[in-house]
Amino acid sequence: MAGSAIVAEGLQRSFAGALAVAGVDLDVAEGEIYGFLGPNGAGKSTTVRMLCTLLAPTSGRALVAGHDVQHEADAVRLRIGVALQDAALDDQQTGRELLVLQARLFGLTRHDTERRLRELTELIDIGDALDQRVKTYSGGMKRRLDLAAALVHNPDVLFLDEPTTGLDPVSRARVWEEVERLNRDLGMTIFLTTQYLEEADALAGRIAIIDRGTIVAEGTPNDLKRSIGSDVIIARFEGDASTAQSSVLDVAGVEHVSVHGDELTIRVSDGDAAIGPVAVALHGCGVPVRALTLRTPTLDDVFLELTGGHLHATDEERAE
Amino acid sequence: MSAEPAPEVRARRSSAVHDLRTVAGRALRAIPREPEFVVPALVVPVFFFVVNIGALEPIAEQGLVTDFKAFQLPVAIVFAVTGISRASALVTDIQGGYFDRLLLTPVRRVALLFGLMVADFVLVLSLAIPVVGLGFALGVRFETGFLGVVVFLLLSAGWGLAFTGFPYAIALKTGNPGAVNSSFILFFPFAFLTTTFLPQEALTGWLATVADYNPVTYLLSGLRALVLDGWEWGELLGAVVAVLGVAAVSFTLALLALRGRVSRS
Numbered sequence: 001m002a003g004s005a006i007v008a009e010g011l012q013r014s015f016a017g018a019l020a021v022a023g024v025d026l027d028v029a030e031g032e033i034y035g036f037l038g039p040n041g042a043g044k045s046t047t048v049r050m051l052c053t054l055l056a057p058t059s060g061r062a063l064v065a066g067h068d069v070q071h072e073a074d075a076v077r078l079r080i081g082v083a084l085q086d087a088a089l090d091d092q093q094t095g096r097e098l099l100v101l102q103a104r105l106f107g108l109t110r111h112d113t114e115r116r117l118r119e120l121t122e123l124i125d126i127g128d129a130l131d132q133r134v135k136t137y138s139g140g141m142k143r144r145l146d147l148a149a150a151l152v153h154n155p156d157v158l159f160l161d162e163p164t165t166g167l168d169p170v171s172r173a174r175v176w177e178e179v180e181r182l183n184r185d186l187g188m189t190i191f192l193t194t195q196y197l198e199e200a201d202a203l204a205g206r207i208a209i210i211d212r213g214t215i216v217a218e219g220t221p222n223d224l225k226r227s228i229g230s231d232v233i234i235a236r237f238e239g240d241a242s243t244a245q246s247s248v249l250d251v252a253g254v255e256h257v258s259v260h261g262d263e264l265t266i267r268v269s270d271g272d273a274a275i276g277p278v279a280v281a282l283h284g285c286g287v288p289v290r291a292l293t294l295r296t297p298t299l300d301d302v303f304l305e306l307t308g309g310h311l312h313a314t315d316e317e318r319a320e
Numbered sequence: 321m322s323a324e325p326a327p328e329v330r331a332r333r334s335s336a337v338h339d340l341r342t343v344a345g346r347a348l349r350a351i352p353r354e355p356e357f358v359v360p361a362l363v364v365p366v367f368f369f370v371v372n373i374g375a376l377e378p379i380a381e382q383g384l385v386t387d388f389k390a391f392q393l394p395v396a397i398v399f400a401v402t403g404i405s406r407a408s409a410l411v412t413d414i415q416g417g418y419f420d421r422l423l424l425t426p427v428r429r430v431a432l433l434f435g436l437m438v439a440d441f442v443l444v445l446s447l448a449i450p451v452v453g454l455g456f457a458l459g460v461r462f463e464t465g466f467l468g469v470v471v472f473l474l475l476s477a478g479w480g481l482a483f484t485g486f487p488y489a490i491a492l493k494t495g496n497p498g499a500v501n502s503s504f505i506l507f508f509p510f511a512f513l514t515t516t517f518l519p520q521e522a523l524t525g526w527l528a529t530v531a532d533y534n535p536v537t538y539l540l541s542g543l544r545a546l547v548l549d550g551w552e553w554g555e556l557l558g559a560v561v562a563v564l565g566v567a568a569v570s571f572t573l574a575l576l577a578l579r580g581r582v583s584r585s
Binding site for chain 1: 345
């Protein structure tokens with residue numbers, strides 16, 4: 001049975017008295033892809049910065065690759081690779097120089113450095129540009145070089161902080177492919193933060209949903225989605241949806257109804273059977289229905305259920 | 321997309337010298353790629369050297385100084401090496417996140433500062449050499465011979481290195497390019513409230529008092545002795561103490577700022 005690659009207990013971090021991460025517990029198994037899903041400002045990057053030794057926790061503790069992030073920081077650094085949210089590169093160096101420098105700082109021998117460069121060149125897939133300065137690279141090329149820099153010393157645990165934010169669909173698919181391959185072929189543990197539902201859904205074996213510094217749910221994507229019902233009917237109104245709420249509560253098969261602005265989220269056990277009666281009930285509620293959608297639950301539904309806001313909504317929108 | 325990492329490739333902590341060499345190597349590679357920083361550093365001292373001689377030589381040589389060109393050469397050198405550093409590049413690293421990438425490696429934190437200083441030492445030495453060459457072209461000769469030229473260059477570069485602690489302290493403390501650029505202001509009191517244009521005995525009033533406390537006064541005195549007088553050990557010792565004193569202050573400030581920058585708190 002695999003051991004734990006990342007363990008955190010009551011991890012907290014505050015800035016000037018404001019709690020950015022409010023007691024995070026984690027247990028990520030070796031060889032797992034673990035998704036850390038949440039909106040901007042939820043505490044994802046702060047958690048990653050603590051786990052990868054850039055930031056000391058205000059309280060709590062964490063072990064990464066078996067070493068305490070606070071007291072054995074160098075031992076942790078030798079075992080982890082990190083690609084932070086913005087590609088952290090030096091524009092004045094060539095791609096090759098940057099990777100060689102990274103290898104040297106991790107104490108790789110000249111022979112190992114050459115070998116890793118040959119291997120990673122395929123991953124970077126930028127051809128002759130490897131010998132050009134980084135400032136000439138496109139955004140996608142920079143991200144791939146950044147990922148290669150994180151992998152040059154062959155780490156056991158890879159932290160990817162929003163690895164595809166700002167990438168075009170082709171580059172994003174390529175990063176997904178590589179993340180899956182690193183995990184499948186090398187058994188590398190991958191801790192992935194993202195604000196993209198589909199990314200967490202596609203890649204992660206387990207997901208933690210973080211909101212305002214706290215983990216509000218954890219499980220496999222399917223478990224999380226199942227937790228809110230078999231199907232979801234979304235009814236959008238031209239006006240306040242709360243007036244319509246009571247009209248569907250007694251419809252057969254309806255398990256739960258929640259109001260989010262002009263929207264009703266109706267959890268039902270069997271969508272095909274319930275959609276008709278629900279439509280009839282809403283027709284007579286007095287508020288015009290703009291749209292009625294039946295679908296299987298998404299992680300956004302889970303997020304909405306747990307936090308009262310959509311994943312991409314602003315704090316102001318969620319407060320309303 | 322089929323990179324196959326070798327399982328036996330493992331990261332390990334390197335020696336302090338290896339860390340230093342690695343960081344310095346990167347900084348040295350960057351220097352020729354940023355001529356916009358190097359060219360002004362060479363033009364300014366040459367300009368002042370030529371203009372000062374042209375404007376003041378006839379007056380200064382009326383009893384104040386015997387050889388004004390030799391008297392001005394150390395000034396040109398001080399102008400060439402003071403305030404030259406990789407502090408702006410360090411701020412770029414901090415702002416762009418590359419400094420974090422370096423902190424994610426097991427590199428010794430002091431190597432991130434001292435590695436840049438090694439590159440600075442090489443750069444200021446490289447800047448001092450053509451200025452001395454210009455002095456030779458204008459007829460300046462060293463009383464201490466070739467060895468004196470070497471000591472002159474090393475002492476000058478040592479001063480340049482000692483001064484780098486100030487911009488690095490500001491860069492590490494603020495991470496702000498504007499603040500680093502304004503650190504150039506420090507250059508003026510050091511470079512002008514001293515014996516830049518006249519010998520110490522010709523200074524009067526408050527300027528004479530300030531010059532007595534300005535380490536550059538003792539640096540210029542030592543450098544001038546090498547050119548004009550020969551091996552004056554007292555003057556040389558004064559210059560070395562001045563350089564070490566400034567280095568002690570500026571390096572302490574820079575190391576404290578480094579500690580703050582990498583503290584993780």
